Amino acid sequence: MKKIRKQVWLAASAVVIAGNLYLTFKEDSKADRTEWLHEWDRVSTGDVVQSFSTEGVVVPSDEYPIYFDESIGSLKQVLVKEGDAIQPGTSLFEYSSTDIDEEIDRLTVEKEQTQQQISLIDNQLSQLRVLLSQAERKESNRQTSTNTNSTIDRDSNTTIISSGDASTTIENEILQQETEKQKLREExxxxxxxxxxxxxxxxxxxxxxxxxxxxxxxxxxxxxxxxIINSSVPAVEGVFDEKQVQKAATSQRVEVTVDTTAEQFDGSLAIVSQYPEEEPSVKRQSLYPFSAQLSGIESSDLYPGLKANVNVVTAEALEAVTIPGTSILKSNQKTYAVIMNTQGKLERRLIETDLTVDGVFQVTDGVESGEAIVINPHELVMKRGPFITPINADHVKKKTFNDLSRTDKMKYILIGVLS
Known part of the structure; x- marks a missing residue:
């Protein structure tokens, strides 16, 4: 009897297992299928940075030519030599004062000559004022008619100037001399x-x-x-190859390192030449010069001639939502990810991606940071429905299992087996 009962239980178990397997793998079955997930992770946030690396050399950021102006004077002496460090206010060279001194001497001589002319005019004015005073006295002493200003000598036909005409002439002369004196003062x-x-x-x-x-x-x-003065502020120059120059553009961020220090220096591309440094030729690869300006440089470790490693950042998304490329499904030119939702079911969700670096994709829409995601959705039998994951032995407590009733123990064991 016991043997028959045992055979019945084995047959019943086989039928149940076979039925579950049939319903699970039947294409149009409406039965819930539970996926067994070995690999999954959570959507994270991080920086997605697209970049490429090249080499360069440290050079001065600027060059200042200093010119000699012949109109100022001749050169007296140069006060610096090649290699000298200079600061704002450092004396560079000196003009000779010979030309200026000669010009001052010439102007001084002309000024003195003008002053002498003023002195001569002052003497003439003094004499004219004496003559004017004498003429006015003579005029007041004469008892002749005030209406007669001159007499004519009929024999010689000569006009004789009267004292009244003499004073008027002297006054006019004084006025002219005063005017001339004023002009000389302005000179x-x-x-x-x-x-x-x-x-x-x-x-x-x-x-x-x-x-x-x-x-x-x-x-x-x-x-x-x-x-020629070179700036003490360093920059980096180098060349891009034909592929790199297509990615590069001015204002892109650069990260520069040198072998002599562990410090990283940040900056941006200032110049990206679109014409090669040598004449184009089919016999060689074209190389395109670039120059990068560094920002906030206070270190003396960067000096001209040092070889530099230059990382050019072409695009970046900071604190972006990211997922691994192995978790992405492609279908009909659309992108999906399989999410393990909070209801314990798989959900195929449409997502939008942007930047990708080393197999990591930036997701701009469709998932949020912290959501559980299937790592290899291509291996799933179904992309939706219930799922189970391996037991984490660290989280299983023997006491908890022992506290279950015999019925519950069998129930959970059968669920695990049949699922």
Whole structure:
């Protein structure tokens, strides 16, 4: 009897298991199918940065030519030499004051000559005023008719000027001399201004630097530019290959490192040439020059000539929602991810992606950070419905299992087996 009962139980179990398997794998079955998930993870947030790397060299960020102005004067001496470090206000070279001194001497002589002419006019005015006084006295002493201003000598036909005409003539002469004197005084003021202007030029005879850096070149033949000053602020120059130049653009962020220090220096591309550094040729690859400006440089570790590693950031999304590429499904030109929702079921959800770097995708819509996601949805039998995951032994307590009734134990064991 016991043997028959045992056979009945085994047969019943086989029928139940076979039925479950049939319903599970039947294509149009309406029975719930439970997926067994081995790999899953949660949607995370992080930075997605697209970039490429190249090499460069540290160079001065700017070059300042200093010119000699012949109109100011001749060169007296150069006060710096090649390689000298300079600061704003450092004296660079000095003009000779010979030309200015000669000009001041010439203007001084002309001013003195003008002053002498004024002195001569003053003497003439003094004499004219004496003559005028004498003429006025003679005029007041004469008892002749005031209406008679002159008499004519009939024999010689000569006009004799009366005392009244003499005083008028002297007064006119005095007026002319006063006018001339005023003109000469204005000339004197003009010479004073010109002399002051030349004196002021002496304060500009020493040319000083307006920038920080070092002297790159001094032209020994005294041609222009007389000096070339290199900035102490570093930059990076290099070349892009034909593929890199298509990705690069001005203002893109760069990260620069050198072997002499562990510090990373940030900056941006200032120049990306669209024309190769050498004439194009089918016999060689074209290389395109670039220049990157660095920001906030306070380190003295970057000096010209150092080889630099340059990472050019072409696109980036900071604190973006990300998922691994293995969790993405493609269908009819649409992108999906299989989500493990809070109801314990799988959900195929439409998503939108943007940047991708090293198999990590930025998701702009469809999932949120923290949601559970299937890592390899291609391996799923169904992309929806209930799911179960492996037991984490660390979370299983023997006491909890022992506290269950015998019926509950069998129930949960059968669910695990038959699912």
């Amino acid at each position: 004197t003021k003009k010479y004073d201004k010109l002399i002051s202007s030349q004196e002021a030029k002496k304060s500009n005879l020493i040319v000083k630097s307006t920038n920080e850096g070092y002297v790159k070149k001094v032209d020994s033949s005294l041609n222009n530019p007389l000096l």
